[in-house]
Amino acid sequence: MLSNLRKFVVSHKKIPILHVNNMCCSKMRASLQRLKSHVPLGRNYSSLPGLIGNDIKSLHSVINPPIAKIRNIGIMAHIDAGKTTTTERILYYSGYTRSLGDVDDGDTVTDFMAQERERGITIQSAAVTFDWKGYRVNLIDTPGHVDFTLEVERCLRVLDGAVAVFDASAGVEAQTLTVWRQADKHKIPRICFLNKMDKTGASFKYAVESIREKLKAKPLLLQLPLGEGKAFKGVVDVVNKEKLLWNPNSDDGKDFVRNPLLEMSDPELLKQTTEARNALIEQVADLDDEFADLVLGEFSENFDLLPAEKLQTAIRRVTLAQTAVPVLCGSALKNKGVQPLLDAVTVYLPSPEERNYEFLERISRLLLPFADQHIEIPSLTAGNIALTVGLKHTATGDTIASSKSSALAAARRAETEGGKKHRRNNEAERLLLAGVEIPEPVFFCTIEPPSVAKQPDLDYALKCLQREDPSLKVKLDADSGQTVLCGMGELHIEIIHDRIKREYGLETYLGPLQVAYRETILNAVCATDTLDRTLGDKRHLVTVELEVKPVETASVMPVIEYAGGVSEDLPTASQEAIENGIHSACLQGPLLGSPVQDVAVAVHSLIIHPGTSTTMISACVSRCIQKALKKADKQVLEPLMKLEVTVTRDYLSLVLADLAQRRGTIQEIQTRQENKIITGFVPLAEIMGYSTVLRTLTSGSATFALELSNYEAMNPQDQTVLLGRRSGLTQVL
Ligand SMILES: Nc1nc2c(ncn2[C@@H]2O[C@H](COP(=O)(O)OP(=O)(O)OP(=O)(O)O)[C@@H](O)[C@H]2O)c(=O)[nH]1
DSSP states (O other): OOTTOEEEEBOSSSSOEEEEEOTTHHHHHHHHHHHHHTOOOSSOOTTSTTTTTTOHHHHHHHHOOOGGGEEEEEEEESTTSSHHHHHHHHHHHTTSOSSOOOGGGTOOSSOOSHHHHHHTSOOSOEEEEEEETTEEEEEEEOOOSGGGHHHHHHHHTTOSEEEEEEETTTBSOHHHHHHHHHHHHTTOOEEEEEEOTTSTTOOHHHHHHHHHHHSOOOEEEOEEEESOGGGOOEEEETTTTEEEEEOTTOSSSOOEEEEEOOTTTOHHHHHHHHHHHHHHHHHHHHHOHHHHHHHHHTTSSOGGGSOHHHHHHHHHHHHHTTSOEEEEEOBTTTTBSHHHHHHHHHHHSOOGGGSOOOOBOOOSSEEEEETTEEEEESOOOTTOEEEEOOOSSOOTTOEEESOHHHHHHHHHHHHHHHTOOOOGGGHHHHSOOOOOOOOOOOEEEEEEOSSGGGHHHHHHHHHHHHHHOTTOEEEEOTTTOOEEEEESSHHHHHHHHHHHHHHHOOOOEEOOOEEOOEEEESSOEEEEEEEEEEETTEEEEEEEEEEEEEOOOSSSSOEEEEOHHHHTTOOHHHHHHHHHHHHHHHTSOTTTSOOBOSEEEEEEEEEEOTTOOHHHHHHHHHHHHHHHHHHSOEEEEEEEEEEEEEEEGGGHHHHHHHHHHTTOEEEEEEEETTEEEEEEEEEGGGOTTHHHHHHHHTTTOOEEEEEEEEEEEOOHHHHHHHHHHHHTSOOOO
């Protein structure tokens, strides 16, 4: 079966651990089918002579470059900053494609899912491999829309470096902050690319300032733009004091000249560049002691004498140490500035051996990804990214070892290095790659197959999609027996629905989209319960006395406490049964059947008759908690979203008035060039279908980004309305 394609990273280190990640799973499935029938994508891949033709020999010679010459990088940004367009240029200049793809024409290499091409957005990450000036670059284009945050996260954990792309007219936008934080978490060295320098309103200074202020990063200005907006024609290389000008008559941007800045021809620009270079040298010297010694010793009198290579080496060190980020600029759409960006990737971002991965070596079937094409290869050296097929029991986030003993050995080593204590029977679990953090879904809706006979097919499709995308949750509604989809947003659920149709041939029906509420209690309540049941000749008897009380954890995992007498001599199996009972009871609150958040459960006493099964213990505890929750004063919590709307001045008051009607609270209104940026909070229930409303209100000129902030207590009136609607059975929002 081809349904189990998985992606992994192979390490340069000795430990045979395989890191599995299923990026591109469905894409690769599509590609395999496409490859079989030899239907090209309408793009020319002839720069890979002999490769797609299964010529393993010729391939072998190109797949194993020295590790120091490998760069595994991701491209990340806010939606629409231009990642895909930049990637297209990169592929073109590296010789991977022969023509320039265009997002707006729907013919890019990396956005090859039908939904991506139709909507002009990236949904799944796509991997491509190409060479640039003797370096092997494995590049992953990640989605920018907030609904697909998890996809970005699972890419980041296997990457060595990243290029953060910004819209130079907007600077740091909401989703940039999210991906930046994710990259911080995975300690990914980065380069910033200020794209869209050709756009009206583009401002290098503004964008750099926003990197400094919002991302709290130290930007290293390696370039200065030559003109902005319509006047943008090239860049100045600050490190080398050179001017890079693109030929205005060249329609693909391949033709550009690099000339040293001279006193005679460019006195003003030379002065400006020298100042920028001196500032850069001082900034790097502040961050790197070795460089500071060099600069203060040999070159203190005249920074002009400092060779560019020495400065580059120091910039590389601070980039790898993540104490600063190199900043470059250009316009991917107008084909300017992409080649120097590629140079910077090879010069400043790390090779796999400069990162602390400890992965492994071989697997039976290996594929090298070229977006939606792939080539089977016999083996791969460490440090590369590839795909594998046929893993039936793995899912996103798994780490695979070649053998249990190697995993244990590696775990032991990790333990020694980490210097932490660990339980013996848990050794293998220790050697996991940093897992992906799966965000909680905020929307749900029912999904029905076209007929009852198709239910197994739907279950299968959902199972496969969930393995690829753990942010999609599927559950069964115990009352109605319906399948329920839980997702990250309207777009997320829409795409899943569409994929079930296109990839699994099933026309399904979605129920109305509903908000995933939570519940909590406002006071502490005690309850007792006894379960006495005789099954066959066995008597099961349990009596429990417990207390549920409010605590502030912002989590649906209840805090569990035992009174002194209870925990003594409590067998592990009984303890597990109690905790299972507690957890299952807290999954369905008494108000809406939603998960209960912010509670602690204290077990005061427990009497178990000998021979009572653990299932009965769980059932008794669960029933007792339900009883206590019912008695308590209860509160519905609703998802509160952080909202950022970018709108022109003319429409500001309209948008604000509309937000007020949606129970929105405004945090601040900033001015960014001609635009106003509104940031605030609004309940999710009030913001469904907002994209259409905003488009209508502002004649399509405004954009917005939405992110879950927290769960907030609903006010009593709104709660009464909601409960009233729910008791009338289905709530339609
Ligand atoms: N003016 C200008 N427009 C650009 C530039 N780069 C991209 N665009 C346009 O910006 C829009 C978004 O470009 P994409 O490349 O799809 O952006 P993206 O970041 O990949 O978007 P997602 O994948 O959906 O997050 C398209 O209409 C592009 O034509 C640029 O350098 N200048």
